[in-house]
Amino acid sequence: MIIAIDGPAGTGKSTIARMLAEKLTGPDGKPFTYINSGNLYRAITLGCIRKGIFKECGLFQGGHQGGMTPAEAEKVLEYAKTAPLEYRNGLLYLGDEMAEDLLHSDEVDTFVSPLSAIVPVRHVVNGHVRNIAGGINAVVEGRDMTTVVFPHAEYRFYLDASIKERARRRFEQGVSRLSLEEIEASIAGRDALDKNKTEGSLIIGEGVAYLDTTGLTLYQVYETVIGKIK
Numbered sequence: 001m002i003i004a005i006d007g008p009a010g011t012g013k014s015t016i017a018r019m020l021a022e023k024l025t026g027p028d029g030k031p032f033t034y035i036n037s038g039n040l041y042r043a044i045t046l047g048c049i050r051k052g053i054f055k056e057c058g059l060f061q062g063g064h065q066g067g068m069t070p071a072e073a074e075k076v077l078e079y080a081k082t083a084p085l086e087y088r089n090g091l092l093y094l095g096d097e098m099a100e101d102l103l104h105s106d107e108v109d110t111f112v113s114p115l116s117a118i119v120p121v122r123h124v125v126n127g128h129v130r131n132i133a134g135g136i137n138a139v140v141e142g143r144d145m146t147t148v149v150f151p152h153a154e155y156r157f158y159l160d161a162s163i164k165e166r167a168r169r170r171f172e173q174g175v176s177r178l179s180l181e182e183i184e185a186s187i188a189g190r191d192a193l194d195k196n197k198t199e200g201s202l203i204i205g206e207g208v209a210y211l212d213t214t215g216l217t218l219y220q221v222y223e224t225v226i227g228k229i230k
Helices: 013-023 037-050 053-057 070-082 106-116 119-133 145-149 163-173 180-195 218-227
Strands: 001-006 032-036 085-088 091-094 135-144 155-160 209-212
Touching: 001 013, 001 145, 013 032, 013 135, 013 155, 013 218, 032 037, 032 106, 032 119, 037 053, 037 070, 037 085, 037 091, 037 106, 037 119, 037 135, 053 070, 070 119, 106 119, 106 180, 119 135, 119 145, 135 145, 155 218, 163 180, 209 218
Parallel strands: 001 135, 001 155, 032 135, 155 209
Antiparallel strands: 085 091
């Protein structure tokens, strides 16, 4: 069984997906595995930063809105194909390093959206997700899980929230060096990129259950989602 969750950053979908995976068992009595597709993109982004690929592309100097040339995108794709990504005990590793605590820096936030807009890179990551979820019970979350990767999942949800609320949540996490206003502007820019990608854009698919989490606690969101599943 597949439970797929989409939505922009800061809507609580990662926490909700992990809670579902921890608490549910499938019809076969077997547990669920939590898969965060966004973390795969972020891990590839982290690897590109460390290898200086974005500096070669001129993105550190010119800003990410300018995008990449085909030759620059090819360098990113080459790394994505060979990136040493692996799940161990439910945690994502980049090589021998547990990467999950490193994936939400301001630098990764800056470059993950333009990287994930590269269509061949999306194909690579989607292949990773499908392979990991093949033959198991899984809760998968990201931007296009309900529309592209698992359009026929048994349960599909889209979690949303206002930009101001999402910026506030990010600011209160204390992991960003940006001001609240800068975080809000960054989120708005990233939303625009995510919603206008050539493939795998952030949309609400037909038949997907929509939930606005603005003003809701995580417990209230979880209870609403689990209620629809049950």
